[in-house]
Amino acid sequence: MNSDPLSATFAALADPTRRAILARLALGETHVGELARPFAMSGPAITKHLKVLENAGLISRSRAAQQRPAKLEPAALKAASEWLTAYRRFWDEKFDDLDAYLEELQHKGENNDHD
Amino acid sequence: MNSDPLSATFAALADPTRRAILARLALGETHVGELARPFAMSGPAITKHLKVLENAGLISRSRAAQQRPAKLEPAALKAASEWLTAYRRFWDEKFDDLDAYLEELQHKGENNDHD
DNA sequence: GCGATATTTAGCCAATAGGTTATTTAGCCA
DNA sequence: TGGCTAAATAACCTATTGGCTAAATATCGC
Numbered sequence: 001m002n003s004d005p006l007s008a009t010f011a012a013l014a015d016p017t018r019r020a021i022l023a024r025l026a027l028g029e030t031h032v033g034e035l036a037r038p039f040a041m042s043g044p045a046i047t048k049h050l051k052v053l054e055n056a057g058l059i060s061r062s063r064a065a066q067q068r069p070a071k072l073e074p075a076a077l078k079a080a081s082e083w084l085t086a087y088r089r090f091w092d093e094k095f096d097d098l099d100a101y102l103e104e105l106q107h108k109g110e111n112n113d114h115d
Numbered sequence: 116m117n118s119d120p121l122s123a124t125f126a127a128l129a130d131p132t133r134r135a136i137l138a139r140l141a142l143g144e145t146h147v148g149e150l151a152r153p154f155a156m157s158g159p160a161i162t163k164h165l166k167v168l169e170n171a172g173l174i175s176r177s178r179a180a181q182q183r184p185a186k187l188e189p190a191a192l193k194a195a196s197e198w199l200t201a202y203r204r205f206w207d208e209k210f211d212d213l214d215a216y217l218e219e220l221q222h223k224g225e226n227n228d229h230d
Numbered sequence: 231g232c233g234a235t236a237t238t239t240a241g242c243c244a245a246t247a248g249g250t251t252a253t254t255t256a257g258c259c260a
Numbered sequence: 261t262g263g264c265t266a267a268a269t270a271a272c273c274t275a276t277t278g279g280c281t282a283a284a285t286a287t288c289g290c
Contacts, residue, residue, distance in 0.1 A: 032237060
């Protein structure tokens with residue numbers, strides 16, 4: 001596991017299953033059993049994903065009877081979002097001219113190839 | 116490599132070396148040799164990182180004599196940023212009360228004259 | 231305490247990631 | 261052409277990831 005928090009957050013977000021778990025959790029707290037069902041995945045696999053998310057600070061766990069519900073923790077996401085926003089702002093400034101140029105190209109019906 | 120673009124982007128951002136490369140590229144195009152030096156890393160390692168970034172659509176390569184400069188491509192970053200922003204907005208709604216509370220804590224004892 | 235249910239941990243495995251060095255390919259110039 | 265420089269590829273190594281099943285642990289209801 002990469003030690004710095006930003007790396008941990010991005011790594012956690014880099015898996016579609018985990019993003020889907022976050023999407024589910026955005027609807028409200030839920031527990032392993034309820035996550036395992038729609039994802040067609042074993043309990044232990046879900047537990048591992050939750051552990052990754054928890055380690056990244058994206059969720060926290062609690063205890064309710066035999067279940068251990070997970071809920072979102074927005075702080076880590078905020079850090080990642082701010083990193084991205086900062087870069088985007090910087091790049092958008094740098095690429096303002098390019099942006100306008102590309103827009104122009106699109107209106108002319110260009111042939112786009114790279115590499 | 117994970118197939119979907121969002122996963123590829125987040126995975127690319129999950130490595131501190133690659134984020135540092137992006138930071139360097141934000142200052143302007145540069146080539147492998149110039150990247151390998153400050154990162155104390157072999158050329159092939161840089162090439163691999165650039166390949167990951169390119170695969171995620173975060174950069175593009177070109178050719179200038181023997182060098183193959185890399186430059187930023189903001190589009191993929193935009194997609195990731197938008198994903199995060201969407202989630203943050205949603206969560207922030209959910210966590211509005213907590214946010215306000217935390218803000219209050221920071222201004223502990225101050226006048227609070229927010230709308 | 232016993233049994234049922236929910237979750238975690240322990241092993242195990244295959245694939246991927248991130249690094250290395252050595253070799254090959256691509257482009258420039260005399 | 262041949263030599264020089266920059267970069268990519270090949271081959272290899274180790275650690276991590278993401279999944280599984282089987283076993284262990286935690287909590288509840290009785």
